Amino acid sequence: MSGSTDQGHTEQGHVHVVADRDVCIGAGMCVMSAEDVFDQDDDGLVRLLVEDPADGTAVRRAVEGCPSGALRIAAEQTERTARARN
């Protein structure tokens, strides 16, 4: 399980994705939607390859499509919030 929060420095358009491996059922839908971001480990459970992926559209599709609800977007940093934090 990712212990990350939304405090990470992300660039414009990036999203911060969190995967809960206790909830994951290994359907692999996220790998289908965004294989640069998600993978499955030897047990078939989700493994994050990138925590702040740039392709927000594919990641949102993966989050939306995840059958078990194991994925969520913790914080989406728009240009404005990113600037405010900096």
Next chain:
Amino acid sequence: MTETTTRARGATEMPVYMRRNEFDPVPELTALRDGPRVAKVRTAFGMDVWAVTRHEDVREVLSDAGTFSNTLGMARMAMMDDLSDAERARMRAGNLLAFDPPDHTRLRRMLTAEFTIRRMRRLEPRIHEIVDEHLDAMEAKGPPSDLVADFALPVPSLVICELLGVPYADRDDFQRRTGQLLDMSLPMAERRRVGLESREYMATLVTRTQADPGEDLLGMLVREHGDDLSFDELAGIASLLLIAGHETTSNMLGLGTLALLRHPDQLAIVRDDPDAIEPAVEELLRWLSIVHSGTMKTTTADTEIGGVAIPKGDTVLCALPAANRDPRSIDDPDRLDVTRGAIGHVAFGHGIHHCLGAPLARMEMRIGFAALLRRFPTLAEVPGTADFRSFHVIYGMAKMEVTW
């Protein structure tokens, strides 16, 4: 078989959520979706249950296993048989669809590794071989060919046999049993007898595997989880995977091919553009929705779906074809458009019971449709031979002759 004889022999009346006009859900079902949204319907066995019809509501129900219980839903269905509690428990063992978490989680976790995307890619060359062998045989024999008997049924059947470790030589028996088990027109007692026969067959396989576990899925379960899984659970898992593994993909291949043949512009896209196959398979899954409804679920508390109050202890089913053609979730939902590329459909279900074999089914369909259409670019339906199989847990084709 006519509908009249069907009714006389088995269940009383074809329920609204199972009725189709060829590829389409009947207007009575879509009217439920676009009107009352959630409404009581009568099942094939005379029980009144809540049908959930909108995409958003179906996803909500399937996401909430705590409120909508498969364990209780299955128990309610089982009340209609005359088995003893011990026999019922044996029949249920290992059937992932009959359990809620944490029992379901325990079984599912043992299987996820076998159905990863990576694992499926390793099977890819063998699936190509199996598909090509069957196309070679069709070509050698020459037209016309019953696409169901010569291609749609044997390809997924052989794939799941090899994956599980079931001798393909036994196929005549298990294909017949599976067909009967899911045939709603048969009397309950007969389906139960076939179910027991099927369990016995699986028991002999499990005994054999326990003595000499091979490299297949059943061998893996015995080697890696043999201490944790009971004999009945092993037989139950194998039984479920064998049934689910060939009836579903087989009907998608048959019905999907007919759908494409009747939409030549769509067929041409799939045949001519190698990149078109992935989105095309998703669209065929959505548009055909061959699984009429998921397993029945029973509410564990008073709840509400789409503004409709559902009391605790009531039974709910999800009308998947209605949800997959919900105009609130997709534009122009009744049009088959293989270029849509949306994977938001619920043809494989949703939530924790989302189809375990979905990656395998997708791979078989991608390889199967593409190879069939390229091998026989002039493929055509023999008019009057398409036999839609309606009164069945899974919609599809009983027979369909093609020529080329």
